[in-house]
Structures are given as structure tokens and as C-alpha cells.
Amino acid sequence: MSYPWEDWDHITKIDPDKDLVDGETFEDVCETGTDALEIGGTLDITEEKMERVVEATAKYDVPIYQEPSNPGVVIDDPALDGYLIPTVFNASDSFWITGAHKEWVRIEDGLDWDRTHTEAYIVMNPDSSVAEYTDADTDQSAEDVASFARVAERMFGQDIIYVEYSGTYGDPEKVCAAHDALDDATLFYGGGIHDYDSAYEMGKCADVVVVGNLLHDKGVDAVRETVEGAKDATAELVGAE
Numbered sequence: 001m002s003y004p005w006e007d008w009d010h011i012t013k014i015d016p017d018k019d020l021v022d023g024e025t026f027e028d029v030c031e032t033g034t035d036a037l038e039i040g041g042t043l044d045i046t047e048e049k050m051e052r053v054v055e056a057t058a059k060y061d062v063p064i065y066q067e068p069s070n071p072g073v074v075i076d077d078p079a080l081d082g083y084l085i086p087t088v089f090n091a092s093d094s095f096w097i098t099g100a101h102k103e104w105v106r107i108e109d110g111l112d113w114d115r116t117h118t119e120a121y122i123v124m125n126p127d128s129s130v131a132e133y134t135d136a137d138t139d140q141s142a143e144d145v146a147s148f149a150r151v152a153e154r155m156f157g158q159d160i161i162y163v164e165y166s167g168t169y170g171d172p173e174k175v176c177a178a179h180d181a182l183d184d185a186t187l188f189y190g191g192g193i194h195d196y197d198s199a200y201e202m203g204k205c206a207d208v209v210v211v212g213n214l215l216h217d218k219g220v221d222a223v224r225e226t227v228e229g230a231k232d233a234t235a236e237l238v239g240a241e
């Protein structure tokens with residue numbers, strides 16, 4: 001089975017609780033060259049805020065995926081290409097591994113399984129909201145991260161492994177270790193990507209880099225630079241094969 005993210009280099013993550021930079025529009029976001037939009041955040045997300053972003057982005061030619069942080073914010077909108085449902089492999093509370101998922105399946109009838117996919121998160125920044133929220137054990141060596149990645153792919157059949165440093169730039173050695181541990185799964189990296197060089201460096205390790213805060217803090221020109229960094233990293237890797 002092949003999946004769209006196998007061809008992506010760059011995702012822009014839009015936090016529905018945050019504004020775009022003054023004067024910028026969702027059309028500008030879609031014109032950065034990013035391969036997909038992921039809509040989600042950890043704090044203060046509501047269905048209404050989600051709907052607003054989906055409505056504003058649906059008419060452009062970039063795929064849009066909802067990334068819900070809890071079952072209560074999932075929206076049913078045909079404009080969505082799909083749902084990327086996190087599961088946190090290093091959460092201390094099993095609610096964030098399978099518990100929330102069980103609740104979701106219990107309360108919703110008729111889930112659209114064809115559009116529902118999971119992301120196996122390894123949460124690495126202890127100061128992020130997502131680490132606090134899921135009580136993640138972020139003290140993981142490169143070997144630990146690689147082992148989590150391998151477990152996620154080989155034992156739990158995950159197609160997306162996500163090394164998450166939300167809010168801070170991570171350790172490329174750990175991200176590369178995760179990549180080396182995978183056979184076919186796609187490695188997402190997110191956290192602190194802020195310019196061409198950081199996107200290029202992480203793009204050399206991860207298959208897809210995810211850019212979040214930069215969009216809301218610095219705007220679309222800064223995001224475009226990260227798209228270029230991520231694409232150049234992939235082009236060089238392909239050229240070297």
C-alpha cells in the first residue's frame with residue numbers, strides 16, 4: 001500500500017488556536033510549496049476553531065489533514081483528505097497510547113477508516129505542552145529513540161513515526177538514529193525548524209519535516225525557506241543514490 005506522505009518533504013502544521021501573521025492569508029500558506037497541511041495543536045482547540053481553518057484552506061490545492069489532540073475535537077468534513085491520529089509511544093499514561101482511541105471508537109459510529117491513519121509519536125521536549133499533557137518520558141538516548149521507532153514499525157505496524165521536539169530544535173543524531181532503524185515507515189520530524197539550514201539539516205535525517213510555530217511567529221516567507229531546505233536535502237539524498 002502506498003501513502004501520500006511517502007512523497008512529502010515538508011508539512012506545515014497550523015494551530016487553529018493561533019493567528020497568522022498580520023496581512024497573511026491561508027492562500028499565502030498554500031503557496032509556500034509545502035506538501036500538506038496538518039491542522040492541530042495541544043491546547044485550547046475546539047471544533048469551531050478547527051472548522052474555521054479547514055474552510056479557509058479547502059479551496060487550495062494542498063492536502064489537508066486533521067491531527068486531533070483528543071476525541072472531542074474531531075470534525076467530520078469532506079474537505080479533509082484524512083485524519084492523522086497521534087499515539088504517544090513514550091507516554092506514561094496509557095490513555096495517550098490507546099485509551100483515547102478506544103473512547104473515540106466507542107463514542108463514534110461509522111468512523112471513516114480509509115481516511116484514518118496513525119502517527120507513532122516519540123515526544124522528546126520535556127518543556128512542551130504535549131510532553132506535559134501526555135506525561136511523556138522524554139529522557140531517551142539515540143538508541144532508545146531508534147528502538148521505539150523499530151518497535152512502532154515492526155511490532156505495531158505503524159506507517160508514520162514522528163520524532164517530536166515541539167517548540168525546540170532537536171538532536172539530529174537521535175532523529176537520524178530513528179531513520180536508520182526504519183525499513184519502510186515514513187519518519188516525520190517536528191520542532192524548532194526556523195530557517196533553511198535547520199530544515200536542511202533535519203531533512204537529511206527525517207523523510208518529512210514539520211514546521212509549526214514559525215508560521216504563526218514569522219510568517220510565510222520564513223516557512224518558504226524551510227520548504228526549500230527540506231526539498232534540497234531530499235534532492236541531494238536522491239541524487240546520491
Ligand SMILES: CC(C)=CCC/C(C)=C/CC/C(C)=C/CC/C(C)=C/COP(=O)(O)OP(=O)(O)O
Nearest residue numbers: 041042043069070071086100101128129130166
Ligand atoms: C484518539 C484521538 C482522536 C485523539 C487522541 C490523540 C492523542 C493521543 C494526542 C496526544 C497529544 C498529541 C501528540 C497531540 C498532537 C498535536 C501536537 C503535538 C501539537 C503540538 O503541541 P505543542 O506545540 O506542545 O502545543 P501548543 O502549541 O498547543 O502549546
Ligand SMILES: O=P(O)(O)OC[C@@H](O)CO
Nearest residue numbers: 166167190191192212213
Ligand atoms: O512548532 P514547532 O516547534 O515548529 O514544532 C512543529 C510540530 O512538530 C509541533 O507538533
Ligand SMILES: [Mg+2]
Nearest residue numbers: 166167212213
Ligand atoms: Mg506548538
